[in-house]
Amino acid sequence: MRRWRPTRIRPGWPFLVLAILLPLLVQNPFLHRLLAVAALEAVLAVSLNLVLGYGGLISLGHAGFYGIGAYVTALLALHLGAPFLVTLPVAALAAAITGWIFARPILHLRGHYFAMATLALGEILVLVAYNWDAVTRGPSGLPGIPRAELFGWVATTHRDNYYLGLALLVLAIVVIRRFVDSPFGLSLIATRGDDQAAASIGTDVAGVRTMAFALAAFFAGAAGALYAHYITFVSVEPFQLTHTIALLAMVAVGGIATIPGPIVGAVLLTLLPEVLRGLADLRMVLYGVLLMLVIWLRPQGLLGQGRLFAGWRGRPPASLVPQRVSAEPNAEERRTQPSPREEAGAR
């Protein structure tokens, strides 16, 4: 049986130093661009993992929150001339509040129904962006967003934007790790194991899940703000379900319910298609095969410890179903076993 360890991760400092030095040592704009993208993907994967890995909730709308951040930023910057230091927090809060409002009514849904509700949210957001011409300019998108500016310094190059993304990533890691290591995080993990048992001892199941959902949306929204200032153009494409699926793959490949896993997954899955670029048409096939190999050989992800991912291959993950008594029950215990519906709760 898997034992939950508090995220006692190895110190990340050497990796941070490497992440800072790499683009200085390798002066290659192409690499810088990949790194800038990977940093934002990592923020998204790390935040999605809070809901997915620690909360045990499959959210299919995460890219939608990314989109909220990007569109809010674009509109604020284009119409009000709001500077980066305003767009960033407002975009993050807008996404968090949307997540908060949306999560409340659907958190009582179980398993696939929750996933479907989040899928619907993501699709609704995309449809709104696509059809609300007056505000979002629909399919043509919003061009001309100014570059991020911080106290007179303007993030113009790929490398500048990479450093902004890296800073956000560090912030996301610190905050999410603190959350996971806190009593809230422990409660969240408990609700993943058995939400009814958690409720029976006073855990506000909906409350702690909403908090995790909103926090994840917060960082997705912030990443959207960086994206908008970086690309200087937003349209609906990056905020669709396909992107959320890619994020799920990053979390799964790297290691669900770990802190470094989603980062590794994000970097790998961002770089891999580029590395394979020479293979032309075979590229996506190979990408798919590699993904399947990881899932097959290391279902818990490259850095994962448990077997959470096993559930996606048919069986429910051990930690997502109430665990039954593992010690051998004697005959009498079996006699007094309740029917499964006992305690199943009426609601």
Add this chain to the structure above:
Amino acid sequence: MTEALLTVRDLWKEFDGIQAVRGFELDLYPGEVVGLIGPNGAGKSTVVNLLSGFHRPSRGRITFAGHDISQARPDRIAQLGLVRTFQHIRLFSELTVRQNVEVAAAPRLQISTIDVALRTRRYRREVERWRQEVDELLEASGLMAIQDRPAGVLPYGDQRRVEIIRALATQPRALLLDEPAAGMNESEAAALSDFLEWAQGRYGLSLVLIEHHLDVVERLCQRVIVMDQGAIIVSGTPEEVTQHPEVIRAYLGEAA
């Protein structure tokens, strides 16, 4: 006479056609231990599910510490101080013993997400208090030695104890224990009785104890309620009840 902590009036529960509970009544006083016995399918667990908010009553009124909890959510009821355990143990099996207990002590913490993100002074103070509380409980209950073991791999008797300690960590005023000694032999059940007696005395709890082990019931309970087919058939002291012809027929006759 002091006021009852928990009162139940005319409680009914119907599951598509089956009347699982028919007119259940209870007055539970502070510090009192009441046994609830009856044959399989009598409706005992359903009563616990109703009192703890896991099922909605079809009819009736449940009041706990002055609050009408007939329609309340389970977490709210637990926070008011009425906490149940499950007939079939439900620990967080991937968490350690200590973490199981910590989860139960967490809802009482006075912290916000901001405190968590910024690790404020208040956060550190509250977490310190939380750890100490859990330490004390683990120490007092003798679980300290196994605090770091995953709950799911413990022997059955230990899992039962952890579940009860986890319930105690909420600082309840009343516990609803659904067959805590199920699956135990005589000596294990006796050890559990000792443990419950200790916990009940130490924390001044009221208990509703569902149990098939009559020796446990006789030893701990001041009063026993006997249910059969959803209804209360007798209630009284353990001696009175076990002597009652209907009980001997409906319950003992079947269990023995």
